[in-house]
Amino acid sequence: MPLTASVLSRQLEELNLLKHSLLPGEEFASLPPTEGPDHWATLLDSYSENAESLDLEEVARTLPPAHLRIQSNGIDIWFEVGLSEDYEGGCAPANAGYSVSVKGETLARREQEAWQAFVKEKMEEFQDSEYPIYELVSTHLLPRLHAEFDSQRNDDASSAPAMSGTDVSSGSSHIRYHALFTSHHLVSPNKRRSLQQWSASLSLTGFAKVGHPGVIYCEGEQAQVEEFVTNVKAMQWLALRMRIIEPLPEDLRESRNEDKEVKRRWSEFEKVGEVVEEMRRLRREKYIVEMGIGSVGINVGAPK
Template identity: 40%
Template sequence: MNAREILVVASPLSTWRMEPQHGLAAELELVSASLLPSEILHSHVSPDHTVFTVTSSDSQLSLSVSVGQGFPKKESVAVEIKGGQMGRDEAAGWIDWVQGKLEDWDEDQDYPLYEAMTTHFLPLLAPVGTTPSPPPSKPPALAPDVPTVPHHALLVSHHLLAPSKRKDLHALSSSLSLIGFSKTGHPGIMYAIGDLLDLEEWIREVKSWQWLALRVRLAPVPVPEEAGNVVQKGQETGARGGKGRGEWTEMEKVGEALEWLRKRGGEERAKVLTDIGIGAGGGKG
C-alpha cells in the first residue's frame, strides 16, 4: 500500500473520531485490519453519509458500502456488489442476495458493520478463477430424510494458541457433526465440512469468541464429491439427531493441513489454502 492509499484510508478515521457516538471509526479500523494484501479500501466522507469501497487485485468483483445518518440502524447501510462485466440479470441477483444477507443485521451487536462485512461480503473477493455467482434467493426445500450436499468453510485468524479455544473447537465441531481440522500457531486455520446449517452455526459460534483478525476466507459452499466421505464418517449415533459425532483433527504445520486437504480432494481441494497465499511456496510452515 502506497502513501496515497494510506492517506485515503486514514482520512475518514480522523473525521469519524469527532463523532464517537456513531461507532464508525472502530468499525472501519476493524474492516481495514481484516483486509488481505491484495485488497484495498478507499473512502469518501460527506456531511450526511460516508461511502467506502473495497477492491481486490484477485477478484473481478468489488464492494461499495454507503453508511448514512442513523447508523447503526440497518436502514442506514447499503451494500452494492459491482463487476466490470456484470449483466443486468446477474446484478439483479446480487441485489436480492445482499438484501437477504442484510436481514441478519443486528444493530445491538458491538460491530454490526464489521460482522456483516467479514461474514458475508469480503469472502466474495475470491481469486479470479473462483469468482462466485449470485446464489438463488430461495433455495429449494429439502425433505427431512433426504441427505443434503456437504458444504465446506474456511476461517483464518492471526493465530490459534489458547488451549481453551482449541478445546472448544473440538467440542463444537463434535456437537455439530463436522469433519475438519484446526492448524495451531501462526496463522490459525480452521476448515470444516458438514451440512450447510451446521456450518453456518459453527461460523457464528466461533466468531463470537475473542479473536485477532479472524476472517471468513471461504463462506459455506457445496462440495458434491464429499457426499460419500461424509456418510462414511457419520458412524456414531450422537449429536444433532443421530448424524454422528464428526471427526476433528488438530495439527501444527501448514504442510499437514495441505496434506489433509489433498487426501480428501487432491490439489483442487488444497487450493482453498494456496489460492489465498497459505502454503503456496511449498506447503511448509
C-alpha cells in the first residue's frame, strides 16, 4: 500500500522532531535504497526549511518506506529504524508499523540480544505515545548508549598505566571556572537530558532550575566550562542570557577542594528558593542576588 499524504505528514513531523532533538555528535541519516538517490534525506531537509512548500500528495506516490540510522560519533553501536507505509505514530489504531534494530560491527551476540530486549520493553511503554519513535530514541536508547560508553571509557582509563614525569594538574586549562545562564523557561526533557549528559562527560558540578524562569549554573575546569557554554548556546532558547563566565575566585576554589562530596554532581531544582539555598551553601549567593533572584524576582530579559 503506497504512502498517503496524511500519513507522510505525520511521519515527517515525528522524524523532524527526532532529528532536531539530537545532541552534538549524534547523527541522524536516511539509509537510501540500493540504487537511486536518497529521497528521504532530501525530503527531510526540505521539510525542515519550509514544510508548507511541499506537495505531499505528489511525493507520497513514489517515496519508498523510510529506513533510518541513528548513531553517535565514536561509538560502535547504532540504531536502525524502519517505518511502514501506514505508520502514523500514536494516531494509528494498532500503533504499529515501525521496527528498531541495534547494530554494531563489534557488537557481541549476547550484547545485541540484551539491547533488543531493552528496545522491545521500551517500545511497549510508548505504544500509546503520539511520537513513539521520538520518545524511545531520545528518552531511552541514546541515554543508555552514552551511559554504557562512558562506563566503558572510565573502566579503560582506570585500568591504564599511570603516566610518569607529567604533571597533569598544571597549565591554564586547569583553572577552575564557573558559568551562569538564565532563560525565559527550561522545560524541555531533551534540554534537561543534554545538560545532565554534558555535565557528566565534562566532569562539571552544577544545577538547572526547571520551569519558569530557567537557571543553569556549572563549575569545572576552564576548557570544560567553555565547551559546556558553547553547547548550551547552540540550542534554541527563549531569552537566553549569559550572566557570568569567569575564573572562580581563589577563596571559593579552596572551599571546593575541601568539599569532595559534591564534585561531579548535577542537580535539578524546581523552585527559585532552592537555587538561592544551593548558591548560599556554595558561598555564591551574591551572583544570583545581584540579578534579582531570591529578592524581588528575576529579570530574564524580554522574549526574543
